[in-house]
Amino acid sequence: MEFEPFLAYEASAGSGKTFNLVVRYLSLLFMGENPSSIVALTFTNKAANEMLERIILTLEELPTRSELPQISRLSGIDEATILEERPKVLARFLRSDIQISTLDKFFGRILRKFALNAGLMPTFKTVQSHHESALLERFLNEVEVSNASGALIHLSLLSDKRLSDLFTLLSALYSKYKEIDTQRYDGKNTPEESVGYAMELAHELASLVLSKPLSDRARKTMQFEHYEELLEKTWLFKPSMEYWDFKKAYEPRMDALLHEIQSAVASQMRRREVLYFKELFAVLKLYIKSRQSMATQSNELSFDDITLNVHTLLREKLESEFLYFRLDSRIKHLLLDEFQDTSVIQFDILRPLIEEIRSGVGVNEGGSFFFVGDVKQSIYRFRGGVSALFHEVAELFDVRLEPLKVNYRSKSEIVNFVNRAFEGKIKGYIPQQSPQSSCGGYVEVLLSDDLLESLCERVALLIEKGSAPEEIAILTATNKDGSAVEEVLSERGYDVVTETTARLIAQRSVRAIIEYLRYCYFGESIYRSNCAALLGIQSDQIDRIRADEVVTAVITFVRRFTIADKSALMFIEALRGYRDIEEVVFEIDRLETSSPQSDLKGIRIMTVHKSKGLEFEHVIVLDRLGTARSHNDPIVYEYEGVQLRGMHYRIKGREALDMAYAKALEAEKMASDEDQLNALYVALTRAAQSLMVIAKVKNSWFDPLELVASEQGVLEIKVQKEKPVQTEKAVNFKALHFGTQEETLRPPKEATHDYAAVQFGLALHYTLEMMGEFSTVSLEIALESTRNRFGSVLPMGAMGEIEKRIERLLSDQTFRHLTQGDRYKEQMIRHKGNLGVIDLLVRSEKGWIIIDYKSGREEEEKHRDQINRYGEAIRSSTGEETAGYLCYLLEETIEWIKCL
DNA sequence: CTAAGAATATTTTTT
DNA sequence: ATATTCTTAG
Numbered sequence: 021m022e023f024e025p026f027l028a029y030e031a032s033a034g035s036g037k038t039f040n041l042v043v044r045y046l047s048l049l050f051m052g053e054n055p056s057s058i059v060a061l062t063f064t065n066k067a068a069n070e071m072l073e074r075i076i077l078t079l080e081e082l083p084t085r086s087e088l089p090q091i092s093r094l095s096g097i098d099e100a101t102i103l104e105e106r107p108k109v110l111a112r113f114l115r116s117d118i119q120i121s122t123l124d125k126f127f128g129r130i131l132r133k134f135a136l137n138a139g140l141m142p143t144f145k146t147v148q149s150h151h152e153s154a155l156l157e158r159f160l161n162e163v164e165v166s167n168a169s170g171a172l173i174h175l176s177l178l179s180d181k182r183l184s185d186l187f188t189l190l191s192a193l194y195s196k197y198k199e200i201d202t203q204r205y206d207g208k209n210t211p212e213e214s215v216g217y218a219m220e221l222a223h224e225l226a227s228l229v230l231s232k233p234l235s236d237r238a239r240k241t242m243q244f245e246h247y248e249e250l251l252e253k254t255w256l257f258k259p260s261m262e263y264w265d266f267k268k269a270y271e272p273r274m275d276a277l278l279h280e281i282q283s284a285v286a287s288q289m290r291r292r293e294v295l296y297f298k299e300l301f302a303v304l305k306l307y308i309k310s311r312q313s314m315a316t317q318s319n320e321l322s323f324d325d326i327t328l329n330v331h332t333l334l335r336e337k338l339e340s341e342f343l344y345f346r347l348d349s350r351i352k353h354l355l356l357d358e359f360q361d362t363s364v365i366q367f368d369i370l371r372p373l374i375e376e377i378r379s380g381v382g383v384n385e386g387g388s389f390f391f392v393g394d395v396k397q398s399i400y401r402f403r404g405g406v407s408a409l410f411h412e413v414a415e416l417f418d419v420r421l422e423p424l425k426v427n428y429r430s431k432s433e434i435v436n437f438v439n440r441a442f443e444g445k446i447k448g449y450i451p452q453q454s455p456q457s458s459c460g461g462y463v464e465v466l467l468s469d470d471l472l473e474s475l476c477e478r479v480a481l482l483i484e485k486g487s488a489p490e491e492i493a494i495l496t497a498t499n500k501d502g503s504a505v506e507e508v509l510s511e512r513g514y515d516v517v518t519e520t521t522a523r524l525i526a527q528r529s530v531r532a533i534i535e536y537l538r539y540c541y542f543g544e545s546i547y548r549s550n551c552a553a554l555l556g557i558q559s560d561q562i563d564r565i566r567a568d569e570v571v572t573a574v575i576t577f578v579r580r581f582t583i584a585d586k587s588a589l590m591f592i593e594a595l596r597g598y599r600d601i602e603e604v605v606f607e608i609d610r611l612e613t614s615s616p617q618s619d620l621k622g623i624r625i626m627t628v629h630k631s632k633g634l635e636f637e638h639v640i641v642l643d644r645l646g647t648a649r650s651h652n653d654p655i656v657y658e659y660e661g662v663q664l665r666g667m668h669y670r671i672k673g674r675e676a677l678d679m680a681y682a683k684a685l686e687a688e689k690m691a692s693d694e695d696q697l698n699a700l701y702v703a704l705t706r707a708a709q710s711l712m713v714i715a716k717v718k719n720s721w722f723d724p725l726e727l728v729a730s731e732q733g734v735l736e737i738k739v740q741k742e743k744p745v746q747t748e749k750a751v752n753f754k755a756l757h758f759g760t761q762e763e764t765l766r767p768p769k770e771a772t773h774d775y776a777a778v779q780f781g782l783a784l785h786y787t788l789e790m791m792g793e794f795s796t797v798s799l800e801i802a803l804e805s806t807r808n809r810f811g812s813v814l815p816m817g818a819m820g821e822i823e824k825r826i827e828r829l830l831s832d833q834t835f836r837h838l839t840q841g842d843r844y845k846e847q848m849i850r851h852k853g854n855l856g857v858i859d860l861l862v863r864s865e866k867g868w869i870i871i872d873y874k875s876g877r878e879e880e881e882k883h884r885d886q887i888n889r890y891g892e893a894i895r896s897s898t899g900e901e902t903a904g905y906l907c908y909l910l911e912e913t914i915e916w917i918k919c920l
Numbered sequence: 921c922t923a924a925g926a927a928t929a930t931t932t933t934t935t
Numbered sequence: 936a937t938a939t940t941c942t943t944a945g
Contacts, residue, residue, distance in 0.1 A: 063935065064934095064935070065935080122935065123935080124935050125935090148934095148935090237923090237924075237925095240924090240925095241923095241924070241925090252925095254923075254924065254925085263923090264922075264923060264924090265923085323934095323935055361935095399933070400933080400934075400935090402932080402933065402934085403933080403934060403935075497932080497933085498932055498933075499932080499933085500931095500932090627932085627933065628933080629932090629933045629934075630933090630934090646929095646930060646931075647929080647930060647931085648931095648932085649930070649931045649932075695933090699933080
C-alpha cells in the first residue's frame with residue numbers, strides 16, 4: 021500500500037478512527053516530515069489529548085504495537101528501520117511545536133498572531149460568553165445612537181417576542197451572518213398590505229356559509245371580528261370547505277372564496293416576513309458592532325468572536341501567502357478528525373490552506389490532506405455543523421473516500437442489532453462487519469412503564485454478575501435526565517460519576533467560599549448568613565477580613581472550617597487566575613469549569629452527546645424521561661447541500677398556504693429527524709460487551725427505529741482480574757492532583773534569599789512530578805515541560821544538573837526497592853485541619869511509604885517534622901504500617917534518611 | 921366516530 | 936409556546 025496524499029475515511033463507529041489517524045500521523049513522522057508542519061485538528065479537548073497520548077504511547081511501545089506493521093506499509097519503510105529510527109523520531113517529536121489541537125484552539129492561535137491586523141490585542145482572553153447584561157446595555161446604547169429604536173420596537177411587535185428572545189436570536193445569527201446574503205433582505209418588493217381584503221372576503225364567505233341551515237358549532241367557527249381571530253380558525257387552512265359539518269351546505273363558490281382568502285393571507289404573511297427581515301438585519305448590524313466593540317474593549321473573545329475574526333482576517337483582509345509567512349512553519353499536512361461536525365465557516369477558514377496544499381507546486385510539493393468522519397454521527401447541526409460538507413469537500417478536492425466497514429469495538433450481537441435497527445432508516449446505511457474474534461455479546465431491548473425502576477434492576481443485574489461500576493455507562497437524552505438517574509442510583513447506594521452540569525461554582529463548598537468572599541468584600545450580613553447556612557454553622561463564627569491576598573484568605577478559611585474537598589481545592593486553583601477580590605466577586609459567576617469527577621469510581625452517567633467518541637463495556641441507553649420539545653427558532657433555514665439558500669420566517673399554519681415555505685419546513689424537519697436518528701446511532705454504538713435499551717411504551721425516543729422487546733446473546737461478564745483496589749476505608753485521605761505543588765499548598769518557605777536555589781528546587785520537583793513513569797523516556801518528556809516552564813528563570817546548566825540528579829535517582833537501588841508497588845504522586849492529605857502534599861506515596865506489600873524529595877540539606881529538622889506529620893496522617897486514616905523517607909538529591913550523591 | 925376548541929403538561933444537545 | 940389529552944356536539 022502506498023501513501024495516498026489525499027484520502028478520507030468514512031469511519032463508522034468503532035472502526036478504528038483514532039488508530040488510523042495515529043498511523044497516518046506517525047507514518048508522516050517516519051517519512052521524515054517535520055512535526056511542526058503537520059496540523060491535526062479535532063473537535064473536543066478530550067479527543068485532542070487522546071490523540072496526543074496515543075501518538076506518544078505508540079511511539080514508546082512501538083515494537084509491540086499493532087500500529088507498527090501499518091506504519092511500515094503506509095510509509096514504505098521496513099519495520100526494522102522504523103524501530104531503529106524510533107528514538108530519533110520521538111526526541112524530535114517531543115522537541116517540536118506539536119500542532120495537535122481543537123479547531124477552536126487552532127483558530128485562536130492564528131488570531132493571536134495576527135491580532136493587531138484584526139484590531140485586537142494579542143493578549144486577548146478566551147471566554148465562554150460575554151456578560152449578557154453588559155452586552156445588552158451596549159447594544160441598546162448602539163440602537164439609541166443610531167436612531168434605530170423604532171426598528172427595534174417594530175421588530176418586537178412583528179414577532180410578538182420579548183427583547184430577550186430577540187437577543188437570543190441575534191446571537192444565533194451572529195455566528196451565521198457570514199453565510200447570509202443580507203442584501204436580499206433590504207425590504208424591496210414588499211407585498212401590499214392585504215388584511216382588509218382578506219377580511220372582506222372572509223366576511224363574504226362567512227355570510228354565505230351562515231345563510232345555509234347549519235349546526236350551531238359550525239356557525240360558531242364562522243364568527244370572528246379581527247384578523248387575528250380569523251387566523252385562529254381551522255377551516256382557513258383546509259384545502260376545501262367540503263368537510264365536516266360544512267359538507268352538507270357546500271357549494272363551489274365557497275372554495276373559490278376560501279382560496280382567495282388563503283392567497284391574501286399568504287401574501288400578508290410574506291409581507292410580514294419581508295418587513296421582519298428588513299428590520300432584523302438592520303438591528304443585526306448594530307448587534308455585530310456592539311459585539312465587536314465589546315470584544316476590543318474588554319479584550320475578551322468568545323469562540324464565535326474568534327472564528328468570525330479569523331474568517332474576516334483570512335478571507336477578506338490577508339493573502340494566504342502572508343499567513344504562511346507569519347506562521348512559524350508552513351502547514352504541509354492537514355489531518356482533520358470528526359469532519360462531519362465542521363461548520364461552513366470553519367471549513368471556509370481552512371479552505372485556502374487546503375487549496376495551497378492541493379496545488380502541490382513549489383513549497384507545497386509533497387503535502388497531504390486527510391480527514392476522517394462519519395455522517396451518521398453528525399449530531400451538532402444546532403451548533404452549525406453541516407454534514408453535507410463531508411462528501412462535498414471530498415469531491416471538491418478530489419479526495420478518495422474509503423469506507424471503514426469493520427467494527428472492532430462491539431461484540432457481534434451488538435453489531436448485528438445496530439445493523440438491523442438502522443438499515444433502511446439512515447440513508448445509504450452500509451451494514452458493519454464484525455471480525456471473527458468478537459463473537460458473542462448481549463443486547464436487550466425492554467419496554468417499560470417505569471424507566472427508572474427498570475434501570476435500577478438492570479444496573480443491579482450487571483453489578484451482581486460481577487461488573488465493575490466504572491464499566492457501566494448510562495446514556496440519557498438530556499442533562500436533566502442524567503441528574504434524575506444520578507439521584508435514584510445514589511439513593512440506592514451506587515457510586516456514580518456524572519459528566520453533567522456539575523459546575524464547579526455550584527458545589528456546596530465552593531458556594532460557601534464565594535459567599536464568604538462576598539461578605540469580606542461587601543460586608544453585607546446576608547452573605548455571612550448564606551455562608552453560615554451552607555456550612556451549617558453559626559454566623560458569628562465567620563469573621564470579615566481584608567482579603568488582599570484572595571488565595572491565602574481562602575486557604576485559611578478552608579482550613580478553619582475543614583471544607584477542603586476536591587472542588588474547594590480546584591476552586592482555589594481557579595482563583596489564581598483572578599487579579600483581586602473585586603474581580604472574583606464580580607466575575608466568578610462566569611466560571612464554567614466543571615467540578616472534578618469523583619475519582620472516576622462508579623457508574624458513568626452522561627448525555628448521548630457527551631458520550632460521542634467514547635466506549636464502555638456495558639451501556640444502558642435510557643429513553644427520555646420527559647417529552648421531547650421541538651425547537652422554536654423563529655427562522656427556518658433552507659440549505660441546499662452546504663449552501664444556505666434561503667431563510668423563512670416561521671409563522672403558525674403558514675405551510676398550508678405557502679408552497680416554498682412548506683418545502684423549507686419539510687426539509688428542516690427531515691434534517692432534524694436525521695439528527696435525532698444520528699444521536700440514536702451514537703447511543704447504540706458505544707457498547708463493547710452488552711447493550712441494554714430501556715424504552716417507553718408510548719412516545720418513545722426510539723420510535724423511529726421501531727424496536728420491539730427482545731433479547732439476543734448471553735449476558736456474560738468477564739470478571740476483572742483482581743486489581744489492588746483500595747477499599748473505601750483506605751482512601752480516607754483525599755487523593756488529589758490539581759495543579760502543581762509549586763503553585764498549590766506548599767507550606768510557606770523560610771525566607772530564603774537564594775532565589776536561584778529556590779527555583780532550582782521547584783524545577784526539580786516539577787520534573788519529578790511531570791514524569792509519568794520512572795523511566796528515561798518519561799524523564800525526557802518531563803524535562804521538556806520543565807524547560808518550557810522554568811527555562812527562562814533557571815541559571816545556566818541547571819537543566820543538565822536536574823537531569824543528572826534524576827538519572828542518578830532512577831538507577832538508585834534504594835529508590836527502586838522502595839518504589840515497588842502502586843505509586844501516587846503529589847498526594848494531598850488533610851489531617852487535623854492541616855493540608856499537606858506528599859511528593860511520592862507508595863503502597864507496598866508491607867504498607868505505605870512516604871517519600872519526600874529535597875534538593876538541599878539545610879533544613880533537615882523541618883523536613884523530618886514534615887514527614888512525621890504526613891506519617892501520622894496516613895497511619896491514622898488507613899490504620900496501616902507507614903514508613904517515611906527523606907530523599908536528598910544532592911550534587912554528588914543521593915542520600916536517604918529514614919524518619920519513621 | 922370526528923373535528924374544534926379548551927385544558928393540561930412539559931420545556932436540548934456544547935467547543 | 937407547543938404537543939397532547941380531554942370534552943363535547945353532532
